[in-house]
Amino acid sequence: MLERPATEEYAAYYEGYIKLVPEGNIIERLEQQSNIVQSVLSSLTEEQANYRYAEGKWSVKEVIGHLTDNERIMSSRLLRIARGDQANHPGYDQDVLMQSHPFDAYTVADLNEEYAAARRSTLLMLRHISPEAWLRKGIVSDNPASARSIAYVLVGHELHHLSILRDRYAVDVPL
Incomplete structure (x- = not known):
């Protein structure tokens, strides 16, 4: 089991996400979340997936698209940090990414497939990270970040949106 990261392993911005993560094996949590998201998506009609609870808010499809974008970005950071890359990994603007990509044009099945592929790629990578690599630190948006803290952020961020x-x-x- 991978222990919860210490507060000096991540920016204060991520504290809320990390606190959402229940105790347990982080890789198993990621697998469970993947199963939940895929099951939820499989149960939605196109109309339900296009729903927005208020004007100007993301549709369900866009929320899942955002989770997929975040998965790719965070996994890239985690990979590079776990392997010793000390470059400063810049932040990203979720709204710019959302404006630039038409997730509402996806079918629910397409979204499900893309989300599943991104998560599967993350899981395959994480299964081969050594114990010492989990503790390696790099820099994300000018703040320290360990590989394990990024895995916890992935789980907590997704819990937040779910x-x-x-x-x-x-x-x-x-x-």
Whole structure:
């Protein structure tokens, strides 16, 4: 089991996400989340997936698209840090990424496939990270970040958005 990261392993911005992560094996948590998201997506109609709970808010499809974008970005950071890259990994603007890509044009099946592929890639990478590599630190947006803290952020960030889908979009998400 990978221990929860210490506060000096990540920027204060990520504290809320990391606190959401229950105790347990982080890789198993990522697998469980993948199963939940894929199951939820498989249960949605196109109309349900295009739903926005308020004007100007993302659709369900865009929320899943955002999770997929975040997965790719965070996995890249985690890989580079785990392997000793000391470069400063810049932040990203989720709204710019969302404006630049038409997730609402995806079918639910396409979104499900893309999300699943991104998560599977992350899981395959994580299964081969050595114990010492999990503890390596790099820099993300001018702040220290360990490889393990990024894995925890991935889980916590997704939990945050799944809770929003459940609470604001009335999507049946078993958390």
